[in-house]
Each structure stands twice: as structure tokens, then as C-alpha cells.
Amino acid sequence: xxxxxxxxxxxxxxxxxxxxxxxxxxxxxxxxxxxxxxxxxxxxxxxxxxxxxxxxxxxxxxxxxxxxxxxxxxxxxxxxxxxxxxxxxxxxxxxxxxxxxxxxxxxxxxxxxxxxxxxxxxxxxxxxxxxxxxxxxxxxxxxxxxxxxxxxxxxxxxxxxxxxxxxxxxxxxxxxxxxxxxxxxxxxxxxxxxxxxxxxxxxxxxxxxxxxxxxxxxxxxxxxxxxxxxxxxxxxxxxxxxxxxxxxxxxxxxxxxxxxxxxxxxxxxxxxxxxxxxxxxxxxxxxxxxxxxxxxxxxxxxxxxxxxxxxxxxxxxxxxxxxxxxxxxxxxxxxxxxxxxxxxxxxxxxxxxxxxxxxxxxxxxxxxxxxxxxxxxxxxxxxxxxxxxxxxxxxxxxxxxxxxxxxxxxxxxxxxxxxxxxxxxxxxxxxxxxxxxxxxxxxxxxxxxxxxxxxxxxxxxxxxxxxxxxxxxxxxxxxxx
Amino acid sequence: xxxxxxxxxxxxxxxxxxxxxxxxxxxxxxxxxxxxxxxxxxxxxxxxxxxxxxxxxxxxxxxxxxxxxxxxxxxxxxxxxxxxxxxxxxxxxxxxxxxxxxxxxxxxxxxxxxxxxxxxxxxxxxxxxxxxxxxxxxxxxxxxxxxxxxxxxxxxxxxxxxxxxxxxxxxxxxxxxxxxxxxxxxxxxxxxxxxxxxxxxxxxxxxxxxxxxxxxxxxxxxxxxxxxxxxxxxxxxxxxxxxxxxxx
Numbered sequence: 001x002x003x004x005x006x007x008x009x010x011x012x013x014x015x016x017x018x019x020x021x022x023x024x025x026x027x028x029x030x031x032x033x034x035x036x037x038x039x040x041x042x043x044x045x046x047x048x049x050x051x052x053x054x055x056x057x058x059x060x061x062x063x064x065x066x067x068x069x070x071x072x073x074x075x076x077x078x079x080x081x082x083x084x085x086x087x088x089x090x091x092x093x094x095x096x097x098x099x100x101x102x103x104x105x106x107x108x109x110x111x112x113x114x115x116x117x118x119x120x121x122x123x124x125x126x127x128x129x130x131x132x133x134x135x136x137x138x139x140x141x142x143x144x145x146x147x148x149x150x151x152x153x154x155x156x157x158x159x160x161x162x163x164x165x166x167x168x169x170x171x172x173x174x175x176x177x178x179x180x181x182x183x184x185x186x187x188x189x190x191x192x193x194x195x196x197x198x199x200x201x202x203x204x205x206x207x208x209x210x211x212x213x214x215x216x217x218x219x220x221x222x223x224x225x226x227x228x229x230x231x232x233x234x235x236x237x238x239x240x241x242x243x244x245x246x247x248x249x250x251x252x253x254x255x256x257x258x259x260x261x262x263x264x265x266x267x268x269x270x271x272x273x274x275x276x277x278x279x280x281x282x283x284x285x286x287x288x289x290x291x292x293x294x295x296x297x298x299x300x301x302x303x304x305x306x307x308x309x310x311x312x313x314x315x316x317x318x319x320x321x322x323x324x325x326x327x328x329x330x331x332x333x334x335x336x337x338x339x340x341x342x343x344x345x346x347x348x349x350x351x352x353x354x355x356x357x358x359x360x361x362x363x364x365x366x367x368x369x370x371x372x373x374x375x376x377x378x379x380x381x382x383x384x385x386x387x388x389x390x391x392x393x394x395x396x397x398x399x400x401x402x403x404x405x406x407x408x409x410x411x412x413x414x415x416x417x418x419x420x421x422x423x424x425x426x427x428x429x430x431x432x433x434x435x436x437x438x439x440x441x442x443x444x445x446x447x448x449x450x451x452x453x454x455x456x457x458x459x460x461x462x463x464x465x466x467x468x469x470x471x472x473x474x475x476x477x478x479x480x481x
Numbered sequence: 482x483x484x485x486x487x488x489x490x491x492x493x494x495x496x497x498x499x500x501x502x503x504x505x506x507x508x509x510x511x512x513x514x515x516x517x518x519x520x521x522x523x524x525x526x527x528x529x530x531x532x533x534x535x536x537x538x539x540x541x542x543x544x545x546x547x548x549x550x551x552x553x554x555x556x557x558x559x560x561x562x563x564x565x566x567x568x569x570x571x572x573x574x575x576x577x578x579x580x581x582x583x584x585x586x587x588x589x590x591x592x593x594x595x596x597x598x599x600x601x602x603x604x605x606x607x608x609x610x611x612x613x614x615x616x617x618x619x620x621x622x623x624x625x626x627x628x629x630x631x632x633x634x635x636x637x638x639x640x641x642x643x644x645x646x647x648x649x650x651x652x653x654x655x656x657x658x659x660x661x662x663x664x665x666x667x668x669x670x671x672x673x674x675x676x677x678x679x680x681x682x683x684x685x686x687x688x689x690x691x692x693x694x695x696x697x698x699x700x701x702x703x704x705x706x707x708x709x710x711x712x713x714x715x716x717x718x719x720x721x722x723x724x725x726x727x728x729x
Contacts, residue, residue, distance in 0.1 A: 428533075433569045435553035436529050436562075437583040437639065438590065447582055451573025451622070 030087040036060060039187050042087050046156050046190070049163060056187050059176030063183030072342040073371040073403055076311045079250045079285060084220075086188045144204060151196040152207055155223050158194035165196055169227055173256040173293045173319070181252040182289040185221045189254070192223035197232040197263075206461050208237040222253040228263035228298075235266040237464060250285045251309075257292030257300055261322065264299045265292065268460055269316075270468050272308035272475070280338025280367075283310025290314060296322035296351070303459045305468045306333040306343060307475040315373065317346035320354035320382075327356040330456040332468075334449075334475045335368030335400070344374035344405075349385035349415070358389040361453050364400035365476055371403040378415040386416045393423040394452050396445070396476070424452075446473040482507045482544065482678045483528070483647055489538035490527045497523040499703035500539070505647070508675040512689055512714060513682045515700035516722045521682045522566060524700070525649045529563045530556045543647065558590035560646030560677075564636040564653050571623040576635060577605065579623045580642050587643060608641045612668045629656025637665050641672055648672075649680045654688035666691030686714035699725050 030038060039060045043053040068078055145152055151162060159166050176186035197203050228234050238255075251273065259265050267290075276283025286309035292300040302316035318327030329345035347356035356376065364370040370393065378385045393402035404421050426448055434444030449472050450457065457465050483505040490498040497520045505511050515521055527534045528541060530553040541548040543559055551559065571579065585595045596604075609616060612634060624632050633653050640648050650669070654662055669692050673679060681692060689697075689711060697713040698705045699722075706728045707713065717725070 427569070430569050430571060432531055432553065433565065433571075434583075436557055436565075437579075437643070438554050438557035438586040439582055440554050440586070443582065443586065447574055447579070448571055451571055454573040 030085050032085045033082045034060075034084070034086055034188065038086055042188055042190060045087060046159070048156075048159055051163075051167060052159055055171070055176075059171075059183055059186035060188075062177045063180070063187055066177075066180045066183055068180050072313050072373070073369065073405070074311050074313060074340040074342050076285065076340070081184070081250075084250070086221075087190060148201050148204065149198040150201065150203055151194065153194055155192040155194040155225060156190075158225070162194070162196070165227060166194070166225065169256065169258055170223075170225055171256075173258065173291050174254055174289050179289060181287045182254050185223060185252050185254040185289070189221040189223035192225070192253070194224075195226045195234065195236065197228045197234045199229045200231040201229075202232065203234040206235045206237050206464075220251055222251075224253070224255040225258075226256070226265060226267070227258045228260060228265045230260045231262040232260075233264045235461060236268070237461065238267065238269045251287065253288045253290075255288070255290040255316075257290075259292060259294050259298035259300050259325075261296045262298060263295070264301075266301045267292070267303070267316070268464060269302075269304040269306075270460075270464060270471065271304065271306045271312075272471055274310075275308050275337065275339050275475075276310040278337050280310070283339070284308065285310060286312045286314065288314040290316035291319065291346075292317070292327075293319045294322055294325035294327060294351075294354075297324045298322060299326040299328070301328040301330070301459070302345065303330040303456065304332070304343075305456070305460070305471065306331070306341060307471050309341075310339055312339075312341040312343055314343050315345050317348065318356065319348045319350065320356065320385075321350045322354075323351040324353045325351055326354070329356075329358045329360070329374075330459045331359070332361045332363070332453045332456045332472070333370055333372075334363045334472060335365070335370045336475055337366040337368060339366075339368045341369070342371040342373055344372045346375040346377070347387060349376075349378040349382040349387070349412075352381070352383045352385075354382055354385045356385075356387045358387070358391075359455055360389075360391045361456055362391070362393045362402050363396070363449055363452065363472075363476070364393065364402050365396040367399045369401045369403070371405060373405040373407075375407040375409070376417055377408075378410040378412050378417070380411040382412050382415065384414050384416075385412060387418065389417075389419045391419075391421045392452065393421075394449065395423065395425045442473075442477065445476055449473075449476060482509075483680075484542045485528075485539070486541075487539035488524075488527065488536065488541060490523060491535045491537055492523060492533060496537075497534075497703055498527065501700075501703070501705060503698070503705065505678045505680060507646075507678055508673075509696065510673065510679045510681065510692060510694045512694040512697045512711075513680060513700055513705075514684065514686075514697060514714065514717055515725075516684075519700045520703045521700055522651055523703075525563055525651045525680070525682055528556075528647075528649060529553060529561055554586070555590070557645075558587055562640050562643055562645030562648045564633070564640055564648065564650045566652040566655070568624050568627075568632045568636055570625045570627075572625050574623050575620050576623055576638070577619045580605070580639055583639065584642060604642065608638060611641065611671060612638055613664050614638055630658060630661045633657055634661060634665060637668050641668060644672070644677075646677050647680070648677065649682065651682045652684070653681070654683055654685065662688060663691060686718045689714050701725055701728070 039056050040053060043056055174182050176183050195207060226236055257265050257267060273284040273286060294300050300318050306312055316329060320327050327347050333341045333343050335341050344360060345358055358374055360372045362370040362372055372391045374389060376387045391404050395402055402423055406419055408417055410417060430448055431441055431444050450469055457468060460468055485501055485503040488498050488501040501524060513521055523534055527536060546559060548556055581601060588596060614634060633656060653665060657665060666688060681688060681694060694711055697709055697711060699707040706725055
């Protein structure tokens with residue numbers, strides 16, 4: 001319908017208003033603090049159906065009764081959860097007018113990662129008119145997926161468009177009562193991804209949140225739900241490999257994976273949120289709950305490269321419920337300066353002939369602390385369950401720490417569990433050897449670290465692996481002086 | 482090529498080299514012999530620029546450049562190559578990847594772009610053939626689980642790939658059986674030219690049967706106490722080092 005003169009005038013006025021006054025935009029941000037009313041208002045904002053609102057409220061109710069856990073090998077000042085605003089308007093003004101205003105150190109990092117100027121602008125929050133490339137990529141991409149019946153959309157959209165799937169599976173692997181942060185996430189999540197692969201369909205491309213970065217961004221309380229129906233396959237990439245200077249103190253995401261009979265899910269993450277500065281000030285707290293359930297003959301692989309965040313606390317896990325199901329966990333966790341990471345996995349063997357593999361590589365530099373914590377649990381019914389775990393730690397310098405906490409609980413006497421652990425140090429001899437071959441110290445460290453991490457890097461999709469390698473280099477820069 | 486004048490060096494505050502003079506010209510092969518603890522390895526590490534070996538007096542010039550001005554990798558870029566007595570392991574880094582990184586680091590330092598993959602591949606194949614190295618060997622992790630002989634052969638492989646102006650072979654013959662020794666010596670001989678020089682550090686004259694030195698120097702207690710031609714090596718083999726100690 002064409003505008004009337006009056007409407008057009010009004011529209012123009014609003015536009016001016018929008019750009020001229022911050023207050024109008026700010027008004028769409030909730031007041032700080034968390035209570036039942038806030039949870040209700042989030043659900044309202046998202047135009048959610050009643051069942052979802054109720055689900056959130058139930059989650060909130062149980063969360064209020066929970067206490068923040070403190071068993072991890074990390075030390076930090078607990079964030080004040082009543083000092084956060086749990087919803088803010090999605091539309092923000094660009095932070096900068098041009099790249100000249102952006103922190104040069106950040107741009108330098110972008111250049112090292114080989115990120116194009118357009119992307120640099122987007123990532124650092126510079127106004128960009130239209131990024132034609134990514135628009136067209138996103139469109140073709142959606143068409144291809146739709147033809148196969150694959151659903152890949154923001155979770156808020158899925159709640160409205162595919163309620164039967166969301167209702168059935170959300171919270172089915174990680175119930176809101178599971179833990180403190182999962183409870184909080186269930187009550188207040190505002191965004192995230194939803195993915196459904198129909199029966200027998202092999203997803204023709206790597207699904208990446210990158211393609212819908214405009215819609216999603218990286219929410220503080222992200223919620224991801226991936227369902228692979230019987231006999232299907234999907235490889236899912238999470239995270240953006242650019243070091244976004246996200247100043248949010250707390251990130252408490254929840255990721256649930258469901259692999260039905262004969263399905264396979266590969267879930268890869270590269271996490272490089274702001275680790276804080278060299279003195280250990282600032283940085284993100286990353287308290288994530290990730291878990292997948294495997295039905296008969298299905299397989300879930302978690303691969304993660306963790307280089308960012310001040311405090312990381314996460315254990316991507318597999319419940320091997322179905323017979324002959326397989327769980328895998330491949331991880332590289334890098335800590336530098338004052339970073340702390342307590343990460344690992346849980347492999348819960350319930351079905352017969354279930355198998356799991358754990359390969360964990362921890363790299364510590366500076367004054368950081370890096371812990372592997374893993375549980376291998378074999379239930380009474382899990383005949384012939386097998387696990388192999390390997391935890392390797394690489395230390396750089398004398399002030400950092402590496403710790404390994406393996407837990408094993410076996411209730412079946414046919415279980416076979418193997419655990420190997422090594423700790424090594426980058427030696428001056430190794431560095432000198434490389435130097436003598438003309439390789440400078442920074443490059444030598446990168447080479448040694450990449451060699452150390454190779455088994456895990458090889459599990460990443462090709463293009464991701466290249467970026468992950470560069471990230472390792474950048475994260476450890478200046479760590480040996 | 483290399484001129485060393487009155488070189489004194491310390492390790493952890495202890496004087497090891499006490500005034501070395503050495504002049505190595507392009508096209509020459511020098512052998513440095515001497516009993517254990519005489520300072521042979523210290524000399525090679527001081528030339529290579531290991532920071533644990535502190536030069537307290539004297540100087541070293543390579544192609545007219547004062548080595549004191551350069552760090553280890555810059556010396557390498559200028560053409561210094563050290564075949565290590567005990568090569569280190571770097572798990573997960575293949576022989577191929579390592580040499581590629583090293584070659585491209587040299588090229589970058591000399592203002593060149595990375596070596597094209599096809600050219601690199603050909604060079605690796607030719608060199609492996611020259612040193613009778615199996616291609617499977619090239620995909621193994623650097624020195625990890627290598628036998629003593631394999632480690633030494635890998636050092637010579639890297640030398641052949643990097644084509645240094647000055648190669649220092651520190652005890653390259655130790656751990657090699659006679660066949661491997663011949664292969665290594667053959668490799669070194671093929672790479673020798675009028676534009677480069679070789680310093681061989683050894684206890685025994687065994688390797689010198691195959692790589693014939695122009696000069697032989699005997700190092701004892703941080704000084705070169707005797708220099709001569711290859712006959713000196715024979716003499717040492719026959720008489721041992723005791724008479725040398727008298728000279729000091």
C-alpha cells in the first residue's frame with residue numbers, strides 16, 4: 001500500500017528521531033536484575049507461545065533455589081546476576097564511523113587472521129552499507145537446505161514455526177534443573193540456533209552460525225538445539241574465528257544435541273572471546289553446558305579449540321544411551337597470561353557395546369592454569385563398553401599450571417577403560433634447534449604447538465583448521481620472551 | 482668465509498674457550514679433533530649463537546659480518562648450519578613440514594617469497610634420493626623415535642636442503658654404522674663446492690677417511706694446540722691424545 005503524505009512525513013520524523021536520540025533505542029533495554037516478571041517479559045518480547053513462557057518460568061523457579069557451584073579449579077569473583085540487563089533491543093547503532101576509530105591492536109589481529117576489510121568492519125562494529133557477498137551466500141545456502149528439508153534457523157523462530165520439535169526436545173538432554181547456569185540459561189535465553197536434519201538426509205554443507213551472524217550475533221545466553229533424525233548426518237560449526245571484543249562478563253550458553261538411531265553429529269567449536277588483558281583484568285566468563293544424547297548406533301563428536309575467555313568452564317558430554325553408539329571428544333585448550341580453563345568431558349555409557357574416545361590437549365603459558373576434568377561412567381547394562389582417554393599437557397615457562405582430573409566409575413565388569421596422560425615442556429633446546437634452522441622463536445613456538453595439537457586439529461573441517469592454527473599462534477604470542 | 486680471532490667463551494661462568502684462532506676459507510674442509518671436554522661442541526654452539534655460551538673476548542666474522550651482531554636465526558640466514566650432536570624431537574611436526582618452514586624462513590629473510598610447492602617437492606625428492614632416504618621417513622615426526630643413525634641422516638638431509646655457506650658437523654659420525662657413514666659422507670662431498678666450507682667436529686678419524694679435510698686442528702683445554710693436514714688425524718688415531726696434552 002502506498003504511503004500517504006502524512007505517513008511518509010511521520011516515518012521521516014521517526015528516522016531522524018531514531019538517529020538523534022539514544023533514549024529511544026535505550027528504552028528497549030530491560031532494567032537490570034532478574035525476577036519472574038523479567039522472564040515473562042523476555043518471553044513476551046519473543047512472542048512466544050504460552051507453553052514456552054511456562055517452561056521458562058519453571059526453569060526460573062528451580063534456578064532461584066540453586067546455588068552457584070564452586071568445585072572447578074578456577075578462581076574468580078562471582079558475577080552479580082542482578083546487575084545484568086537480560087534483554088536489550090537488537091538494533092544497535094554502529095559503534096564507529098570508520099576503521100580509523102577502531103583499536104589498532106584489534107585490526108592487527110584481524111589482518112593476521114586474513115579477514116577481509118568488509119568483514120573487519122562488520123566484526124568491529126563499523127557501519128557497513130551492504131555486504132553483498134554474505135547476503136547472496138546466505139540466500140543460496142538457505143535454498144539448498146530447504147530442498148533437503150533441513151531446518152536451520154534462530155531458535156526463537158523455531159519456537160514459533162516448529163513448536164512440536166522444540167517442545168519435544170528442548171531440555172530433554174539438559175533439563176533446566178541440571179545445573180545452575182543451565183537453569184539460568186533456560187529462564188532467560190534470548191537467542192541461539194535450531195537445526196533439524198530429517199530422516200536419512202546427509203546435510204550437504206557444514207552448518208555454521210557464521211552465515212547468520214546478523215541475526216544471531218553471540219548472545220550472552222545462547223541456546224542451541226540440534227536434532228539429527230534417524231540415519232542423518234550433520235557437521236555443525238560454532239563460533240566466529242574473529243576475536244570479538246565482547247565485554248559481557250558472563251556467557252552461559254546451552255547446547256543440546258540429539259542423535260537418533262544411526263545418525264551422526266559432528267560439532268566443532270572455536271572459541272576466542274576476550275581473554276582479559278595481560279594483567280588479567282577483564283575478559284569473559286564462559287560457563288557453558290553442552291551435552292548430546294546418542295541413540296542406537298549413532299555417533300556424536302565434539303571438537304573444540306578454546307583459546308579465549310578469562311575463565312572457561314565447560315564439559316561437552318555424550319550420553320551413550322543406545323547400543324553400539326559412539327561418543328568422541330577432541331579438545332585443545334590454550335591458556336595464556338592469567339586465563340583459567342577447567343574443561344573436559346563426560347562420557348556416560350548406558351547402552352551395550354558403546355565406545356568413547358577422549359583426546360585432550362592443554363597448552364598453558366604465562367601465569368595461566370589449565371585443567372582437564374573428565375568423567376567416564378559405565379552403567380551396569382553397558383556390556384562391553386570401551387573408552388580410551390589421552391590427556392596431554394604442554395607447558396611454556398615456569399609460572400603456569402596444568403592439571404588433570406580423570407574420574408572413572410564402572411559398574412560393568414566387561415568395561416575396558418584406558419587412560420594415558422603426558423606432560424611436556426617446550427624446551428629451550430627445541431627453540432634453539434628451530435632458531436638454528438632460521439626459524440624465529442614465535443614461529444618455532446607455533447610449529448611446536450601445532451605439532452602437539454595435530455591430532456585434534458585434524459578433526460576440524462579443513463578451513464576451520466587453518467584458522468584455528470592461526471588462532472593458536474596469536475593466543476600464544478609473546479608467551480616466551 | 483669464517484674468521485675467528487682470540488675467541489673466549491663461558492658456560493655458566495666457567496671458561497671453556499680460552500683463545501681460539503681459526504681461519505676457514507671458502508672451498509675448504511676443516512676437521513676439529515680433541516678429547517672429551519676440550520671445548521669442541523662449545524665452539525660450534527658459540528658460532529651458532531646459543532645464548533648459554535657467552536663470548537667474553539675476541540670475535541667471529543662470517544663473510545665479513547661480525548656474528549656478535551646477529552642472533553641465532555640471523556646467523557642461520559647468513560649461512561651457518563649446525564648438524565647437532567643430539568638433534569631434538571618435535572612431536573607432531575613432520576620432517577617435510579619442518580624443512581618447508583625452515584626453507585621459507587630463510588627465503589623470507591632474503592626477501593624471497595615462499596618456495597613454490599612443486600619446486601620444494603622436487604628438491605625434497607632429489608635430496609632424499611641422494612641420501613638414500615625412504616619417502617616414508619619424510620612423513621614421520623621430526624626425530625621422534627628415530628634411531629641414532631636416522632637422526633644424523635636427517636641432519637644431513639636438512640643441510641642439503643638449506644645449502645649453507647658454512648656447515649658445522651658436530652659428531653655426525655657417532656651412532657652411524659659404516660654404510661650410513663658412507664652415505665652421509667657421500668652426501669657431504671656432493672654438496673661441497675668452492676663457495677662453501679665445512680667444519681667437521683669429531684673424536685675419530687673414521688669419518689675423515691670419507692670426507693677428506695684440508696686442515697686438521699687439535700683442540701685441548703679451550704685452545705687449538707696443533708694444526709696440520711690430514712696426516713695429523715692419522716697420527717692422533719695411532720698415538721691417542723695423551724701426547725697432545727703435553728703440548729698444552
